[in-house]
Amino acid sequence: MSVTDPLKTTHLFFGPQHPGVTGNMSVEMWFDGDEITKAVTHVGYLHRGFEKLMERRLWIQNFPLVCRICVPEPDINEECYAMAVETLAGIEVPRRARWIRTLVLELARFGFNVMAYGGQAGTLGLGTGSMWGITFRDFVLDLFEELTGGRVYHMYIQPGGVRRDLPEGFKGRVLSVLDKICERLPEMDRLILNNSVFRDRTVGVGIVEPAWVNEMGLVGPVARGSGFRRDVRKDAPYEVYGELNFEVVSEKGCDIYSRTLVRRRDIDLSVDLIRQILDSMPGGPVASRLPNLTEWRVPPGEIYSRIESSRGEYGYYVVSDGSLKPRRVHVRGPSYIHAVPLLERMLVGANIADVSNIMVSLTTCPPEIER
Amino acid sequence: MKFIDVISPFLAWSRAARKADTIPYPLKRNPGSARYRGFHLNDPDKCIGCGRCEEICQNLAIGMVMTENSDTSRGDSGLRPLVDYGRCCWCALCVDVCSTGSLSLSNSYSWATFNADTCAYIPGEDAKAWDNSTGGYRQDNSVLQWAGSPRVDMPEIEPEERVRSFEEVIRGYSPEQAVAEASRCIQCGLCVSACPAHMHIPDYLKAIADGNFARAVNLFYDNNPLPEMCGKVCTRECESVCAMGYQGEAIAIRWLKRFACEQFESLSDVLAVDEKPLEPSGRTVAVIGAGPAGLSAAYYLSRMGFVTHVYDRNGEGGGVARYAIPEYRLPAAGDEKQMDVFRAVGVNFHFNVEVTGDDILKMSDDYDAVFFAVGLQKSSDFKIQGFDLPGVKHAFYFLTSHPEDGKMEVGSRVIVIGGGNVAMDTARTCRRLGAEVIVSYRRRIEDMPADVEEINDAVAERIDIRSKTIPERIEESDSGLRYIYVEAKMVDDPDGGRPKPVRKDDIEHDIEADTIFLAIGQSSETGILPDEISEKLKIKWGRIEVDEHQFTGVRNLYAGGDITPGAGDIITAIADGMRAAEAIAESLRRT
Numbered sequence: 001m002s003v004t005d006p007l008k009t010t011h012l013f014f015g016p017q018h019p020g021v022t023g024n025m026s027v028e029m030w031f032d033g034d035e036i037t038k039a040v041t042h043v044g045y046l047h048r049g050f051e052k053l054m055e056r057r058l059w060i061q062n063f064p065l066v067c068r069i070c071v072p073e074p075d076i077n078e079e080c081y082a083m084a085v086e087t088l089a090g091i092e093v094p095r096r097a098r099w100i101r102t103l104v105l106e107l108a109r110f111g112f113n114v115m116a117y118g119g120q121a122g123t124l125g126l127g128t129g130s131m132w133g134i135t136f137r138d139f140v141l142d143l144f145e146e147l148t149g150g151r152v153y154h155m156y157i158q159p160g161g162v163r164r165d166l167p168e169g170f171k172g173r174v175l176s177v178l179d180k181i182c183e184r185l186p187e188m189d190r191l192i193l194n195n196s197v198f199r200d201r202t203v204g205v206g207i208v209e210p211a212w213v214n215e216m217g218l219v220g221p222v223a224r225g226s227g228f229r230r231d232v233r234k235d236a237p238y239e240v241y242g243e244l245n246f247e248v249v250s251e252k253g254c255d256i257y258s259r260t261l262v263r264r265r266d267i268d269l270s271v272d273l274i275r276q277i278l279d280s281m282p283g284g285p286v287a288s289r290l291p292n293l294t295e296w297r298v299p300p301g302e303i304y305s306r307i308e309s310s311r312g313e314y315g316y317y318v319v320s321d322g323s324l325k326p327r328r329v330h331v332r333g334p335s336y337i338h339a340v341p342l343l344e345r346m347l348v349g350a351n352i353a354d355v356s357n358i359m360v361s362l363t364t365c366p367p368e369i370e371r
Numbered sequence: 372m373k374f375i376d377v378i379s380p381f382l383a384w385s386r387a388a389r390k391a392d393t394i395p396y397p398l399k400r401n402p403g404s405a406r407y408r409g410f411h412l413n414d415p416d417k418c419i420g421c422g423r424c425e426e427i428c429q430n431l432a433i434g435m436v437m438t439e440n441s442d443t444s445r446g447d448s449g450l451r452p453l454v455d456y457g458r459c460c461w462c463a464l465c466v467d468v469c470s471t472g473s474l475s476l477s478n479s480y481s482w483a484t485f486n487a488d489t490c491a492y493i494p495g496e497d498a499k500a501w502d503n504s505t506g507g508y509r510q511d512n513s514v515l516q517w518a519g520s521p522r523v524d525m526p527e528i529e530p531e532e533r534v535r536s537f538e539e540v541i542r543g544y545s546p547e548q549a550v551a552e553a554s555r556c557i558q559c560g561l562c563v564s565a566c567p568a569h570m571h572i573p574d575y576l577k578a579i580a581d582g583n584f585a586r587a588v589n590l591f592y593d594n595n596p597l598p599e600m601c602g603k604v605c606t607r608e609c610e611s612v613c614a615m616g617y618q619g620e621a622i623a624i625r626w627l628k629r630f631a632c633e634q635f636e637s638l639s640d641v642l643a644v645d646e647k648p649l650e651p652s653g654r655t656v657a658v659i660g661a662g663p664a665g666l667s668a669a670y671y672l673s674r675m676g677f678v679t680h681v682y683d684r685n686g687e688g689g690g691v692a693r694y695a696i697p698e699y700r701l702p703a704a705g706d707e708k709q710m711d712v713f714r715a716v717g718v719n720f721h722f723n724v725e726v727t728g729d730d731i732l733k734m735s736d737d738y739d740a741v742f743f744a745v746g747l748q749k750s751s752d753f754k755i756q757g758f759d760l761p762g763v764k765h766a767f768y769f770l771t772s773h774p775e776d777g778k779m780e781v782g783s784r785v786i787v788i789g790g791g792n793v794a795m796d797t798a799r800t801c802r803r804l805g806a807e808v809i810v811s812y813r814r815r816i817e818d819m820p821a822d823v824e825e826i827n828d829a830v831a832e833r834i835d836i837r838s839k840t841i842p843e844r845i846e847e848s849d850s851g852l853r854y855i856y857v858e859a860k861m862v863d864d865p866d867g868g869r870p871k872p873v874r875k876d877d878i879e880h881d882i883e884a885d886t887i888f889l890a891i892g893q894s895s896e897t898g899i900l901p902d903e904i905s906e907k908l909k910i911k912w913g914r915i916e917v918d919e920h921q922f923t924g925v926r927n928l929y930a931g932g933d934i935t936p937g938a939g940d941i942i943t944a945i946a947d948g949m950r951a952a953e954a955i956a957e958s959l960r961r962t
Contacts, residue, residue, distance in 0.1 A: 024488075057429050058427075058429075060427075060464070061427070061429035061464070062429075064429060064460060064462030064464060065429060096564065126380075128383055135392050135393075138392075142404075143406060144402045145403070145406075146404045146405070146406065147406070148406070149404070149406040149407050149463065149507075150407075150461065151407055151409040153460075153461075153462075155462045155463070160515075161513070163467070163515065164511065164514060165514065166405065167405070167406070187382070187386070190379040190380065190381050190382050190383070191379070191382075191383045194375065194376050194379040194380075195376060195380045196372045196373070196376035196377050197380075199376060200372070200373070285512055287512075287515050288513060289516050289520065290517070291554060291555075292514075292520075292554050292555050292556070292557065293427060293468060294426055294427065294557060294558070295518060295554045295555075295556075295580060299477065301858045351774075
């Protein structure tokens with residue numbers, strides 16, 4: 001029988017307006033009984049043409065634009081773009097700015113991971129978990145509001161450094177927010193990880209075979225949940241990650257539970273890294289001088305800059321032809337691989353009730369797929 | 372399945388008894404943080420309407436518009452930003468690049484209205500609830516320097532070295548330095564209206580930034596036929612209003628003009644074909660005085676196809692700018708290069724001609740128009756006791772007598788009385804002749820009419836400037852002259868004018884000197900005009916009053932430059948000449 005036989009299978013569009021879907025994307029599915037026989041990912045609901053927009057904007061005008069590619073963790077875009085432009089233009093970033101950037105990136109990862117951790121429970125109907133996750137993230141957003149002036153889109157990391165120095169007493173407030181969240185995290189663990197329903201629904205479900213990791217180029221928590229220690233922070237350290245002391249988190253279960261556990265342990269790792277950063281933060285200026293912003297021509301060249309996002313390796317390919325605007329900017333997020341070929345592969349044979357559970361465990365982000 | 376895993380999720384219920392983390396909006400409101408990027412604020416008095424915010428806005432959310440209270444005074448375009456909140460993304464780039472720092476964001480973030488049209492408004496003009504907000508994102512130019520940066524240093528000779536010769540102090544930019552300096556321009560164009568000649572400043576700065584120096588020179592000649600001279604000694608009104616000067620340093624517009632001219636051996640070859648004169652119209656114009664005003668009028672009239680004849684009593688063109696400004700500021704070497712351009716457009720020069728009153732009457736009959744621009748050739752008298760002693764001299768005549776050849780003895784100690792550019796030039800020239808120099812000025816240093824740059828250079832060259840000193844008399848002494856002065860204190864003028872110096876006490880101070888120079892000012896020689904003309908002219912304080920077309924109202928006589936009231940600098944004279952040329956051309960085309 002054909003996997004899409006209209007007489008034998010049910011044909012269903014899941015998304016794009018569905019609380020179980022990660023963002024504006026949809027999955028077209030055929031299923032026999034409650035077992036999926038074929039899945040096709042559809043994107044295109046969110047296309048804003050970022051890459052083309054960037055070709056029409058001055059170099060500096062792009063840094064407030066790129067953050068919009070990812071709502072929960074915008075800073076990775078600012079960082080990738082800034083790193084690329086700095087390398088092309090030969091701009092030296094002050095040391096303190098590098099430390100502040102690392103702090104911002106870890107805070108953003110932390111804010112994303114606490115939300116995604118709770119969100120994983122939310123897909124199984126455990127709304128309390130996702131609400132708590134969003135609350136924790138809100139505490140982090142308060143810190144971002146104080147540091148950058150914006151809660152969601154920070155527009156803080158700019159080519160040449162960061163836009164402002166840390167406010168007075170910021171270290172103490174970061175530590176108190178970390179303490180507050182860390183104190184409550186065991187409560188969340190009891191609710192999610194030590195929950196028999198959650199275990200039943202996630203252990204052995206949504207298997208990512210270790211063999212697929214290199215074959216498909218899987219990265220981030222997806223690869224780390226399948227026994228790989230793959231992390232750009234360690235493999236190709238950027239900013240000050242080379243000066244920090246940490247071990248890459250990895251789990252061997254290959255299932256949703258392992259990926260959730262990786263995320264949970266990433267939260268602890270971020271807390272540890274933030275404390276290390278705050279303890280060794282050097283003094284000095286936070287931005288180097290840029291030329292006249294409207295006359296700024298970046299020397300010709302091309303560059304691929306990459307960093308570790310909460311979803312895995314995230315890169316920007318930037319080409320300059322020596323003019324006032326980028327010739328080409330390509331955004332390479334991990335979500336394309338995870339949401340299109342991997343998801344389509346994983347869903348075959350899966351139970352229809354596990355679809356959103358599997359999708360959320362891959363934490364796909366549609367704006368990365370359609371820039 | 373472990374039993375504990377069945378029980379543990381229910382422990383979450385314990386949170387129900389604890390305080391909620393949510394904010395009960397709108398009963399309780401969370402104010403934005405101290406750096407919050409909320410609605411715009413603008414200080415309309417501080418804003419100069421440079422449009423930098425509009426230019427940097429990546430969403431086209433800002434448009435510059437005239438407001439009801441628009442004031443287009445000097446250095447202010449009168450435009451103010453109108454922010455459209457349908458487009459704004461609160462990135463605050465506009466705040467970080469604001470040249471005066473007038474624009475900021477409040478920490479207010481909620482606003483409900485029934486009228487969507489009011490969501491585009493002019494901050495600072497249209498009253499809003501958050502106008503008095505003290506929190507929010509403010510500019511900090513010390514972090515980013517996006518609103519203003521220091522200029523590229525101009526290489527110059529060290530003060531100890533420069534007083535040994537008359538070599539030009541300013542060394543000039545290298546092409547790399549010039550491109551870097553010109554690239555700082557934000558193209559706001561506020562300088563254009565401040566420049567008396569309205570030169571195309573943003574355009575030529577852009578041309579220099581692009582490395583197209585020939586285009587820059589062509590743009591100079593559109594409004595100024597003496598660009599190299601202005602590139603060295605202009606009073607640079609443009610730089611005083613430069614938007615970059617508010618939080619950094621003004622663009623070195625003058626030095627860049629000098630740079631572009633210096634790149635070419637011959638300026639007339641650089642000028643493009645369409646800069647060449649039109650076919651002769653057969654009409655003729657006489658220009659009396661080959662100073663900046665006269666040369667400017669002659670150049671533009673020739674380009675418009677008129678036959679122009681320039682008369683001057685000196686042997687070369689350039690007027691007082693050429694004869695009175697010392698070599699170390701304006702070397703004579705550049706003059707011939709500029710004069711060649713005038714010859715190339717067909718200006719006829721008659722040098723070493725002393726024009727008399729009868730000549731002027733004859734010219735008025737023979738030519739279709741006469742432009743009178745003889746400048747101020749007489750040094751003002753200062754009749755204090757002892758002004759007529761030998762050794763007391765007029766600074767202006769000293770400067771025009773080629774003092775750099777060293778034929779004139781000034782002795783080892785010189786006193787200069789006055790505080791204008793002539794006083795500074797005299798003091799610095801005497802310093803180069805090896806004398807110790809003291810400048811005596813009645814008011815404070817900040818009141819001196821001389822360029823700040825000249826005053827600073829004079830101080831660097833160890834010239835002793837004694838401000839607030841009122842001259843009493845000059846006496847003969849055993850070694851030469853004795854200058855006696857009293858100290859002054861400044862008293863506010865009840866009529867609102869600038870503070871006046873009055874005697875502080877009756878204690879007399881004296882200084883011995885070999886030579887004393889009087890640099891009180893210059894006056895005109897309107898006496899050369901025939902009575903038939905001069906009695907019809909409006910002459911006030913020795914200056915001929917003219918209308919906005921430089922027309923005197925008498926016969927076909929136009930006047931401009933220092934002989935007419937005005938700022939009395941080179942660029943104003945050039946502007947006068949150009950304006951007169953246009954007016955003459957217009958009136959001749961009609962008749």
